[in-house]
Amino acid sequence: MMRETLFANGRIVTPDGPVEEDILIRDGAVAQIGRGLDTTGDIIDCAGSLIGPGFVDLHVHFREPGQEWKEDIGSGSAAAAAGGFSAVVVMPNTDPAIDAGHLARFVLERGREEGLVEVVPAGAITMGREGKKLAHLDELWAAGVRMFSDDGDSVEDAGLLLRAMEYVAEIGGVIAQHPEDVGLTRGGHMHEGSVSSRLGMAGLPAGGEEIVVARDLALVRLSGVRYHVQHVSTAGTVELVRKAKAEGLPVTAEATPHHLMLDHREVERMNPDVKMYPPLRRPADVEAVRTGLVDGTIDVVATDHAPHAAHEKDVPFEEAPRGIIGLETAAAVVNTAVGLDPVLFFQRMSIAPAHIGGLNSHGRWLEPGARANLVVFDPTAAWTPDVFVSRADNSPFIGRPLQGRVLATMYDGRVTYRDGKVQR
Amino acid sequence: MKHFLTTDNVSRDDLESLLDLSDEFVEVLGRPIPKVPALRGKTIAMLFFEASTRTRLSFERAAKALSADTMSFSPSTSSLSKGESLKDTALTIKAMGADALVVRHKSTGAQWRIADWTGLPVVNAGDGAHQHPTQALLDALTVRQHFGTLDGLQIAIVGDIRHSRVARSDISTFSTLGAEVSLVAPSTLLPVDLDGWPVKVAGSIDDVLDVDVIYLLRIQAERGGASVFPSLPEYVSRFGMTRQRFDRLQENAIVMHPGPMNRGVEIAPEVADHPRARILEQVANGVAVRMAVLFRLLGGEVHDA
Numbered sequence: 092m093m094r095e096t097l098f099a100n101g102r103i104v105t106p107d108g109p110v111e112e113d114i115l116i117r118d119g120a121v122a123q124i125g126r127g128l129d130t131t132g133d134i135i136d137c138a139g140s141l142i143g144p145g146f147v148d149l150h151v152h153f154r155e156p157g158q159e160w161k162e163d164i165g166s167g168s169a170a171a172a173a174g175g176f177s178a179v180v181v182m183p184n185t186d187p188a189i190d191a192g193h194l195a196r197f198v199l200e201r202g203r204e205e206g207l208v209e210v211v212p213a214g215a216i217t218m219g220r221e222g223k224k225l226a227h228l229d230e231l232w233a234a235g236v237r238m239f240s241d242d243g244d245s246v247e248d249a250g251l252l253l254r255a256m257e258y259v260a261e262i263g264g265v266i267a268q269h270p271e272d273v274g275l276t277r278g279g280h281m282h283e284g285s286v287s288s289r290l291g292m293a294g295l296p297a298g299g300e301e302i303v304v305a306r307d308l309a310l311v312r313l314s315g316v317r318y319h320v321q322h323v324s325t326a327g328t329v330e331l332v333r334k335a336k337a338e339g340l341p342v343t344a345e346a347t348p349h350h351l352m353l354d355h356r357e358v359e360r361m362n363p364d365v366k367m368y369p370p371l372r373r374p375a376d377v378e379a380v381r382t383g384l385v386d387g388t389i390d391v392v393a394t395d396h397a398p399h400a401a402h403e404k405d406v407p408f409e410e411a412p413r414g415i416i417g418l419e420t421a422a423a424v425v426n427t428a429v430g431l432d433p434v435l436f437f438q439r440m441s442i443a444p445a446h447i448g449g450l451n452s453h454g455r456w457l458e459p460g461a462r463a464n465l466v467v468f469d470p471t472a473a474w475t476p477d478v479f480v481s482r483a484d485n486s487p488f489i490g491r492p493l494q495g496r497v498l499a500t501m502y503d504g505r506v507t508y509r510d511g512k513v514q515r
Numbered sequence: 516m517k518h519f520l521t522t523d524n525v526s527r528d529d530l531e532s533l534l535d536l537s538d539e540f541v542e543v544l545g546r547p548i549p550k551v552p553a554l555r556g557k558t559i560a561m562l563f564f565e566a567s568t569r570t571r572l573s574f575e576r577a578a579k580a581l582s583a584d585t586m587s588f589s590p591s592t593s594s595l596s597k598g599e600s601l602k603d604t605a606l607t608i609k610a611m612g613a614d615a616l617v618v619r620h621k622s623t624g625a626q627w628r629i630a631d632w633t634g635l636p637v638v639n640a641g642d643g644a645h646q647h648p649t650q651a652l653l654d655a656l657t658v659r660q661h662f663g664t665l666d667g668l669q670i671a672i673v674g675d676i677r678h679s680r681v682a683r684s685d686i687s688t689f690s691t692l693g694a695e696v697s698l699v700a701p702s703t704l705l706p707v708d709l710d711g712w713p714v715k716v717a718g719s720i721d722d723v724l725d726v727d728v729i730y731l732l733r734i735q736a737e738r739g740g741a742s743v744f745p746s747l748p749e750y751v752s753r754f755g756m757t758r759q760r761f762d763r764l765q766e767n768a769i770v771m772h773p774g775p776m777n778r779g780v781e782i783a784p785e786v787a788d789h790p791r792a793r794i795l796e797q798v799a800n801g802v803a804v805r806m807a808v809l810f811r812l813l814g815g816e817v818h819d820a
Contacts, residue, residue, distance in 0.1 A: 280623075283707050283708075284707065284708050285708040285710050285711065287707065287708075288706035288707050288708045288709065289523075289683070289706075290623050290624070290643075290645050291623055291643055291644030291645040291646075291677075291678070291679075291680060291683055291706075292623050292643065292644070292645070294707060296707075360627075361623065361624030361627055361628075402600065405600070405602055405628075406600065406601060406602070406628070407601065407620065407622035407623070407624055407625040407628055408622065408623060408624050409622040409623055409624075409643065410601075410622055
């Protein structure tokens with residue numbers, strides 16, 4: 092007996108724009124696209140919604156192994172499904188860090204066990220993310236790692252980073268950098284500018300991000316590696332990436348939903364749910380990041396989903412850990428803040444991130460034969476985030492009206508989210 | 516008034532009314548029995564999570580002069596050192612029956628969080644480098660006692676403004692009350708972005724010796740203020756209130772300092788001890804303004820003792 096699911100009455104997003112057709116899924120793949128399709132299997136009414144390839148997030152923290160009280164691969168996968176994602180790349184800043192093959196295989200195995208979303212680890216660039224010697228890059232590659240990052244910290248030593256770049260250029264994959272010069276950011280809690288000055292808080296200047304990207308671009312010229320800038324937050328970084336692309340360097344970049352919507356004035360209320368790295372920047376930076384996302388300087392939206400337990404955030408701002416969750420609000424925030432047309436929206440949320448992350452069964456326009464990874468997204472639905480599927484609720488979007496809602500998610504032919512519930 | 520957390524956005528009328536009430540408490544403190552029963556039966560908890568001598572004693576004196584009971588707390592011997600969270604500490608003290616909290620904390624905004632958690636009236640006795648609103652009131656009261664008003668006065672604040680909660684509270688208070696404020700510091704001790712601040716900036720203390728009030732600040736080494744200029748002698752040569760500079764001030768000008776002072780750095784010893792240095796008057800006025808603030812928060816009636 093073949094298993095079928097019919098997504099009816101929606102608008103399927105194709106490279107040429109949305110078309111009003113039904114889509115029939117059979118045995119994990121797209122079987123048929125057309126009008127008036129029928130099935131004896133499950134039917135999901137998608138009236139008014141877009142149907143496109145499942146979202147892909149190149150930047151999440153699922154905290155497993157080591158900090159499962161914040162999130163684990165199960166709760167994180169559920170949050171991803173609820174957010175419309177069919178694949179996520181988890182950052183290696185766990186305890187222990189993902190710096191060797193067996194650790195990467197553990198994460199992959201745990202992801203498969205949960206089965207809600209494809210969970211692929213990024214590998215650390217250096218052992219223990221300590222910036223001293225190279226991680227087991229070959230082992231990580233063999234295990235399936237395609238992105239390497241010491242996320243949470245920059246690789247500070249330019250010589251070591253260049254060796255990593257040369258090595259990764261040879262085996263394949265992409266070097267992703269968390270750009271932060273600690274000499275400029277040490278002790279800082281928020282963007283260094285007018286608001287930090289009023290609050291008397293030590294700041295993280297825009298230059299603390301830009302100086303690392305500028306240096307790394309010089310190393311990219313030397314090594315030829317594919318290089319990905321994580322969480323771009325300043326107008327200066329957008330400009331650096333724009334020029335690098337014009338020069339023809341193999342550079343890509345991501346921006347978070349929060350850096351597309353919120354600026355540093357949010358910190359005036361000193362709520363730890365707006366504390367993250369990079370910090371919320373000036374309104375002009377938000378505008379530049381939006382422009383970069385539209386014109387393609389920034390290739391992808393990535394959430395930097397960073398769960399922390401409630402008690403860890405229930406402290407004064409300066410004492411709170413950095414990071415906010417983002418998976419369940421990402422699509423709505425991007426839709427509300429930038430309002431991309433449907434093709435561009437799926438480019439930035441699915442097609443481009445799958446390509447950069449080497450996630451070959453994701454980020455494919457929906458055509459007969461494609462793996463059935465898809466999302467049903469109603470771009471006009473208004474809602475206000477309140478409770479979360481994630482184990483954590485450190486979100487600045489609680490109580491903030493958003494437009495656009497994920498109605499259903501399918502991962503590898505199985506409905507993982509529907510009717511407001513994760514389908515385990 | 517539910518809390519007293521910041522001087523930002525406090526109106527001129529509200530500031531002047533607090534200063535008028537403070538004047539009444541100055542009178543009370545001058546009586547043979549300097550005490551009124553206004554807050555009898557109220558308990559005020561002093562939560563100083565950061566070291567303090569003058570501010571803590573000043574609040575205790577103010578509370579006792581209003582006949583309130585006080586509870587206090589010492590961070591080094593407290594359960595915080597056993598890993599208790601700030602929230603649990605605050606809720607524990609609330610459960611013991613505190614009616615109001617006076618809080619100093621090294622983290623910006625800690626008092627706002629405590630106010631949310633406990634629902635109790637909170638007085639900010641200094642948060643990080645952000646605000647110290649009762650200091651600003653006592654400073655304004657000291658200036659007003661000398662000049663009758665702040666309207667039209669020129670006030671220069673000299674020193675480590677970047678790391679100073681006193682400066683942030685003073686700037687808004689002085690300018691709301693009609694004074695013109697200048698900031699004097701090396702750029703490394705100024706806030707990074709002064710856009711929208713009601714201030715002028717000068718690069719040397721010699722540029723502001725014609726003002727009515729010189730307000731000196733200590734270099735806050737503990738907040739990172741020490742590593743941002745080359746040496747103390749170089750600092751003194753550009754920003755120190757030396758005897759020679761003091762002699763060039765206008766005849767009626769006064770010198771102020773929130774304490775603790777570093778004699779020989781921002782202020783020469785002879786200046787600190789001069790009658791036109793109002794440093795001890797500031798300390799004395801601190802008790803009166805804190806009485807005014809506590810009285811406003813806990814809403815008692817004034818009875819003669």
